[in-house]
Amino acid sequence: ILNVEQSPQSLHVQEGDSTNFTCSFPSSNFYALHWYRWETAKSPEALFVMTLNGDEKKKGRISATLNTKEGYSYLYIKGSQPEDSATYLCAPQSWGKLQFGAGTQVVVTP
Amino acid sequence: DVKVTQSSRYLVKRTGEKVFLECVQDMDHENMFWYRQDPGLGLRLIYFSYDVKMKEKGDIPEGYSVSREKKERFSLILESASTNQTSMYLCASSFGRNWWQAGANVLTFGAGSRLTVL
Numbered sequence: 001i002l003n004v005e006q007s008p009q010s011l012h013v014q015e016g017d018s019t020n021f022t023c024s025f026p027s028s029n030f031y032a033l034h035w036y037r038w039e040t041a042k043s044p045e046a047l048f049v050m051t052l053n054g055d056e057k058k059k060g061r062i063s064a065t066l067n068t069k070e071g072y073s074y075l076y077i078k079g080s081q082p083e084d085s086a087t088y089l090c091a092p093q094s095w096g097k098l099q100f101g102a103g104t105q106v107v108v109t110p
Numbered sequence: 111d112v113k114v115t116q117s118s119r120y121l122v123k124r125t126g127e128k129v130f131l132e133c134v135q136d137m138d139h140e141n142m143f144w145y146r147q148d149p150g151l152g153l154r155l156i157y158f159s160y161d162v163k164m165k166e167k168g169d170i171p172e173g174y175s176v177s178r179e180k181k182e183r184f185s186l187i188l189e190s191a192s193t194n195q196t197s198m199y200l201c202a203s204s205f206g207r208n209w210w211q212a213g214a215n216v217l218t219f220g221a222g223s224r225l226t227v228l
Contacts, residue, residue, distance in 0.1 A: 004152075009150075032215065034215075034216065034217075036217075042221075043114075043200075043219040043220060043221050043222065044153075044200070044217070044219045045219075046216045046217065046218075049213060049215075049216055089152065089153065091153075093215055096141070096160070096206070096215055097155070097158070097168075098155075098215065098217065099155075100145075100152045100153040100154075101152050102150055102151060102152035103152055
């Protein structure tokens with residue numbers, strides 16, 4: 001079982017502010033890093049899959065970076081909006097299996 | 111537009127009962143997974159299947175079994191439910207072919223089944 005750590009566990013952000021949070025994972029046996037967004041009362045939805053060291057992905061106001069050598073990924077939200085409120089899960093992939101972190105819960109207040 | 115369907119959103123069962131959680135996907139995906147989600151622990155893999163009639167244990171298989179008789183259907187079975195199996199259960203599927211391509215392993219999740227065992 002991979003040890004996947006996400007920090008912080010939760011954060012509160014004012015609407016319009018930018019924020020970021022971290023996913024740390026063992027760099028050995030790494031194949032890809034997945035990010036998912038899980039809104040209350042909905043299913044988790046895939047945001048990004050990254051494989052290469054230095055990869056950067058962007059989807060609207062959300063972006064992510066990957067450092068496979070040191071084993072971490074950052075997810076950034078620029079100009080947070082209330083609809084960004086969700087739990088963000090990262091999951092390193094080893095072979096065909098994903099190992100999920102406990103998530104970072106983001107609450108954006110107007 | 112629903113792609114992964116879980117049969118029940120909420121279930122309440124008694125200790126010792128046999129419980130079936132059903133999951134159906136309509137995307138012709140090879141891989142199917144069962145996870146449970148508990149506060150502070152994230153999603154933990156119970157069982158997964160790469161093919162019909164094939165199953166592999168995940169990280170927490172104790173107390174569970176699975177069945178995959180058809181490609182589109184993956185069932186989770188609690189032979190004798192216990193209170194520590196009260197949880198949210200999520201089914202997911204992935205394309206699976208050419209697993210070395212990262213996109214092949216992106217998961218599509220069902221809506222979840224919240225099970226309470228009294």
